[in-house]
Amino acid sequence: MRVLAKNIIEAARKSPDTEVEASGWVHRIRDMGGVNFVILRDRSGMVQLVLNEKPELNLESVIKVKGLPALNEKAPGGAEIRVSSMEIISPAAAELPFQVNGDLAKAGLETILDNRILSVRNPKIHAIFNVQATIVEAFSAYLRSQDFTEIKTSKLVWGGTEGGTELFEVEYFDRKVYLAQSPQFYKETMVASGMERVFEVAPAYRAEKHDTPRHINEYISLDVEMGFIESELDLIELERGLLTHIFALVNEKNSADLVLWNASVPAAEAVAAAPVIGYEDAVKLASDLSAKSGGAKIFDINPEAERLLCEWAKNEHASELVFVNEFPRRYRPFYTYPSDANRTMSFDALFRGLEITTGGRRQHSYEAFVEVLPRFNLKLENMQNYAALLQYGCPPHGGFAIGLERLTARILGLPNIKEASLFPRDRKRVSP
């Protein structure tokens, strides 16, 4: 019966005279003058193996050992196995593309992404995806607790909801379809179908050519949509509750992962304290802050403005999160609900210098939808599915989406969101 690395200490305490079996990867080998140490790594952590003979082993090979568990304060985790027998289950090649147990900064991002099978073995990189799994768990659990239903919608669509450009084309039998940029239309449809409150965790695609630390062409979108809201302020309150729950669960389940990145998550009070600032005020504030530090004038919420606004929120409101609402109509898609002639009931959430969420109330009136189409160069005859959504009784509603990789990256302080995607896709990368 296999014992995980983290449980060897318990075995050493309870039954030091009973042999245990352990399996995993060879993380490190040390010859300490006659005594040979192997650090064995499994999904739970690491344990030291003590061998009498120098093992014939390559790093990263998978082995199975048997031996007596023993307490040892100097060993990682406080225990070791005095090995009586060892079996090599799967030998690793002698040459590794980079040093798994070494300093990742030396490997470089491209090597790390080219060799996911090896790079995720590094505990610090493994930690990224532990945190990411908790985010998905917490997102789903919180929304279920608020009476939301999880939906799964098609990623093959007849056209884009965010405008016709930036779509990947798919050869679908004898016609062309596109990869969905977002489940926008579908999640609205499901609200209006009577589900009222829905969420989806699924890939989304943007055929954007730019290669920046904040973009990938395939990402996981954490989508939320709810009916019977008054304005975007209802959505901001929902996102506060959601982020509070996500941060709390990450703190609870991933404390060791956070330590590896020297990271922490905001407390509930900090999320509650996050300011809401209107777009015009936000641009003016960012521009003033930029001028004070000798920077350029700022005309919209660009990456520099996101950084400055988060810095401001931290200094003035003790929060690393800020909501910007009342975006101008010209910056938002046709389905956004206007609050007056120029502004909309929409918002972005900025966290630690990066936009992690876009959302807002949507148009639910068929007449208003028909009226607004020419403004967006859209034709009713091409919008029949959207028309159907609004023709048969659609409640006031709205929603938002959180980019999973962006949120993961901002929690851990990763400079590039590609690091928070197991198999990122960018303009050049489609493998592995």
Added chain:
Amino acid sequence: MRVLAKNIIEAARKSPDTEVEASGWVHRIRDMGGVNFVILRDRSGMVQLVLNEKPELNLESVIKVKGLPALNEKAPGGAEIRVSSMEIISPAAAELPFQVNGDLAKAGLETILDNRILSVRNPKIHAIFNVQATIVEAFSAYLRSQDFTEIKTSKLVWGGTEGGTELFEVEYFDRKVYLAQSPQFYKETMVASGMERVFEVAPAYRAEKHDTPRHINEYISLDVEMGFIESELDLIELERGLLTHIFALVNEKNSADLVLWNASVPAAEAVAAAPVIGYEDAVKLASDLSAKSGGAKIFDINPEAERLLCEWAKNEHASELVFVNEFPRRYRPFYTYPSDANRTMSFDALFRGLEITTGGRRQHSYEAFVEVLPRFNLKLENMQNYAALLQYGCPPHGGFAIGLERLTARILGLPNIKEASLFPRDRKRVSP
């Protein structure tokens, strides 16, 4: 403050003199000679509204009402609202494509799928997706409890893992990629990356041309992969535990949904009693059973064999589930682990007459992988990612995938799995 339909009875009991507000869709209108009844539907259920005047309303319009809650044994749910004011929030068109509150059998599958926004408003169809959401929740929760990590992997791949055909091609900037048929390679990679136990809930794509009640071209694959297994029997035990948990949670959370379909889920004892039968024995048994009822001879596990084997399991083992293992090598992909010259450590799970799972142990030896490639007309130089998976220490491992739509359909007894997909894609359908 809005009160949900299901809570009106409580309001009527506790504070019948305080007005409540309710919102939702107009499900039915009845004029009972002077007294007018409207059945209001929201996400929680239905409540009867009593109006003094005949309302000017189309069915399926979204309304908001205020009034006093009152107990009424004759009303659905045991309570009603005596309406003092009503507001039409979003009027529905007078003509509906089909009768939402009527018998669905009259509408027909194509109409139901063409009009998802309306068809999901029918409580019986809504029930399908309530059950589906619970399946996803239970799948994820059970695997987390068994120390599995949720992963999200790319759906844009450089080639197919299941053979080169039946792939949808995507125009990806200046090259072609394909929609993933399964996360097979990625989940194996993540096991070998040290995660050991992973699961994924994500779309999968098959460019198969056939249009049958058991196929769709885009489906949700519930994928599982785990390291350090001995054989497919470990996987079958895992799936027993998983299905037991899924059935139990559906039973707990969706009892009303099951009633609408006159459906029930197998008890834990029935899942435990599910037989495991070798492929050759299974084919022979199916053929014998077919002969007994005057049917044709059976040469492999075809749909008729699946039906007969499930019938046999029910009669002989009091289980609607049966596992068929030891599939011949010729029927399984290159990565399948052979148990002898002709057979593999692989299995299918059949449930209520339909294959819902394929799985098995995978090859983890690089040498065996290289040796087997010619047998499958594969060339090592085209398989470098797979080679890397096996070159750097890969534990014995295996996994399986459950088709979400198939499992949903079999739980509820839906004749066509398209009914269990919100927006199914088949050869002809790409909209809505």
